[in-house]
Amino acid sequence: MVNCGLLTNKNEPVPLKGIDVDVQVQGHVATVGSTLQYVNEEESPLEAVFVFPMPADASVCHFSAKIADKEIVAKVKEREEAREEYDDAIASGDQAFLLEESEESVDVFRLSVGSLPPGQSAAVTFVYVTELSVQADDALRFCLPAILNPRYTPPGTGGGIVSEITSASSDIPYSLSLTVHVSSPNPISKVESKCPLEPLQFLNTDHTNAKVSLSGGHKFDRDVELFLYYQDAHKPTAIVEAGDLTAQTGILMGDPVVMLSLYPEFPEALMSSLSSRGEFVFVMDRSGSMSCLLHQGNNTQTRIESARDTLLLLLKSLPLGCYFNIYGFGSHYESFFPNSVEYTQETMEQAVNRVKEMRADMGGTEILQPLKHIYSQQCIHNHPRQVFMFTDGEVWNTKEILCLVKNHTDSHRCFTFRIGEGASTALITGMAQEGGGHAQFITGTDCMQPKVMQSLRYALQPAVVDITEEWTVPEGMSTTRLSPPINVLFQGQRALIYAQLKGKSPSSDSQGSCACRLSIHRLAARALIRSLEREEQTEGVEKEALKARVVELSVEARVSSSHTAFIAVQKSSGEAVKGPLLRRRVPAPEKKKINPERLSARTHMMKRSLPAVEDTLLQLISLQKASGCWEMDGALLKVFGKTEEEVVKRIPAQVDKGVWATVLALIWLNGFKMDAQVEWQFVAMKAVKWIRNQNVVNLAECVRVGNDLLGCQVKEDVFGH
Structure with a gap:
């Protein structure tokens, strides 16, 4: 068992003392500020390494540290330059902090706390901005990840930040304080959570501003999910944010930025016309981690058991005349049929019988190879390909997978399902975004089947394509689109469009925005940065020029990217460090492992006919x-x-x-x-x-x-x- 928190020389835990989180929600986006309290109770200077999860759509925009009574604010610099500055600082006995994004996955960050003197305390604060995902019932989902599962890394591939994630005890020695302020153009109906909440407080009479907090004493042993409900959820909204008064006009941070939210509700007559055509490819994670329980409750299924029931339901729900296939993957992969087959009574029965025998017995989690094989198959005329990916997402090469999906975006749609907590949100949301599909999260006591059937309805319904947009702005102004174009939109999908407003409007000289409250600007910068990073993966492009533009935008907007890092150094009068620092990992909490004897008994019981x-x-x-x-x-x-x-x-x-x-x-x-x-x-x-x-x-x-x-x-x- 690996203890959670900083460890002393006697292997005794010196954990985080607490985490305070403040969330500011503006319509469909949120700004999240987290403060982590550390203390070094060892007798020697300490370097702590803390690997932690971040929502996939998030971008860090502020990082600071307070050591004793001195506060230092980090700057954004090119990654290698920041690393060199950090190494030089701790070698000189200075206090330094380095915050950087994983090279393999945008939803994993590493915080290095360097040369913290004995007995010294430190409070580390970081702020990030993120988009909120839309659920099937029109709710907006905010998630504060607590669980970060170890990611499978194939032998011989090396490893970056994600390989440093370690298992930890489920006993979380620190508490979480979280307060959420919500403001919206539309009235707020309610806020729900699986975690205990204090009563919702409305701050004005029209219910467009509200406040809610977690109940006191909450232990941060699982993801914190909040579901926000607005009235008139399908009504388009726009938020215009003025630029930073201290920034130069003509650049992104100095000009106004508009965020347009589109969440249309299509006519019922159109949505009732379900297609009987399609090639449905179901890709099931059968790695060892799928043997874990869905949640810690009575009579709880394992992830693979729930997935088998769901596959049965999907097979029975497909229309006659379509085509289908089922893949299982782990360290290797296998398919039920060499190619997708027509859906008949015979092929359905063959598939059902094989689903009954599916186990979590295929080793690691390697998604790339089965996807490459699926994309190599010739598409079936008049049967659009729909890929349904089921995984607990414990992968190491997220960016490579997303690049592959993006390269085949014109030939398929991708629907993804994250099973359990701790999986890569970057993988789940990224595959759905790049594949023009929809992402679903099955956590806690969620039932998988309703969410999967909702996505099947999306797959069978007609989608809106050939989307064009036209902007009308005041005379003397123009717009520059900052987010990728919308290629497809279907019922239940929300699109956020960011645009920079250039030129001088009649009222622009009287408006300004505090540099620390430029949430819309930073999300717009993040959208543009992610587009450039994806373009870097394309063959034949000027990679160095794209990298330079990413670094320029990242430094200008003070948001994280794959090529930059946050660096903070506090000069001290201490002597240079002689010899290596004590290096301590701070493992993120992990879900409890299932008892092998219990799993064996459950597996034996499941040899009966599916379902239970x-x-x-x-x-x-x-x-x-x-x-x-x-x-x-x-x-x-x-x-x-x-x-x-x-x-x-x-x-x-x-x-x-x-x-x-x-x-x-x-x-x-x-x-x-x-x-x-x-x-x-x-x-x-x-x-x-x-x-x-x-x-x-x-x-x-x-x-x-x-x-x-x-x-x-x-x-x-x-x-x-």
Whole structure:
């Protein structure tokens, strides 16, 4: 067991004393300030290394340290220059701090605390800006990551910052204080969290400003998630932020910047027209970490168990005539079929039988190779490729993966699902963004199936393409777009557009913005920097010129990038350090590992048919044929809780047994499982379509008798009549 926090020579923990977090939300974005309290209780100077997670869409914009009563504010410099300055400082006995982004993944940072004298305390403060993701229920999700799982690094590949992530005890010795201030152009409806919150306080009468805090004594042993709900969520909003009065006009930080939020709601008639075409490629993480529990509760499934149930549901929900394939990956990969196959009863049954045998037994987490193989397959005419990636995201080469997805963005859409806490948010959100899809996060007690079925609906619905935009600004002004163009937009997806306003407007000379509150400017700079960094991965480009532009923007806007770092040095009168400093890792907290004996027992139990016996909904779904119908057999009767005699003797005249079984299945779903409708909606749609094709002459009588038999009150209109 590795202790969490700074370690003494006696291997006793000297942990962080506490973390204070202040969050300022403006509409769809947030500025997050965190202060970490350290102390060196050793007898020698100390260098501490703390590797910690950051939201994928975030960018650090401020870093400072207070040692005793002296505060030093970091500057942004080119990465190698900052590293040299840090090494020189600690070699001279000075106090120094270095904050840098991982070269492998933008959501991992390393903080080096150099030459902290014995008995000395230090408070480290960093501020970052981030976009808030949109959920299926229109909520905006803010997440403060606490869990950072060790990332798998293949042998012989070396390793950067992500390889320094170490396992730690789940006993978190420090507490978290968090306060969130929310302001929005639209009124705030509510704020929810799985963590205990103090009551929401509205700060004005129109409810556009509010404040909420975590309840006292919260232990930072899991991600903190907040869900913000606004009224008129689909109404476009724009926030114009004036430039820094101390900056030169004509450059990004000196001019006003506008952030436009688009979250359209498409007409119901358009959204109900689901496609029956498509090539659906399901890519399942089968690395060893997928054997971990989804959360620490009673009767909790492992990640791989939940994923198997979800794959079953997806297979039953696909439309006849589409194409599909399933990949499993770990240290290597395998596919169910050499190429994607047409969805028929035969191919579906083959896939279901193989899904039952899937285990978390394939070693490490290497996503790149299966993706390369998928992209090498020729696309099927008139069947757009949709890739569904399921992973706990413990990978090391995130940037390389995102570059690959970007290079094939015109040939597919990518939907991603992060299973459990601690995974790379940069991987999950980045693949969805580069692949024009949608990202989902399954954490805590979340049920995977509803979120996955929501993404399947997105994949089957028509998308808006060929998007153009036209800006109308005051005379004498012009706009320069700072964020990448929007190529595709579908129901449930939000787009943020950043633009620089150049020129002089009638009121521009009376406006200004504090340099420490330029959140929109810094997010705009981040969007432009990320675009340039992705362009660097393209063959045949001037990499040095792009790097120089990234460094220039990063220094100007004071935001993090792959080519810069934050460096702070406090000159001291101490003597130069003789010999190496004591180097201490500060491991980030990790989820508890599952008991191997318990896992073995659970795996043995899962050798029974998928799904588990007690889940009647999955039982019913597993019995449906690819065409959408059910057959009258003992397993179906068991779901209904009826005997064969009770059901068969009530069959209306001139009704086939298969029709009767399918009508009863639809009545049962609508009568007993409406709370899970999002999970079985496609199963039901296939069944309704099948019944229509049977030309049942007395459907009304079937519904009436079926309601009476099952004790329901389902109306005939659920059958499309």
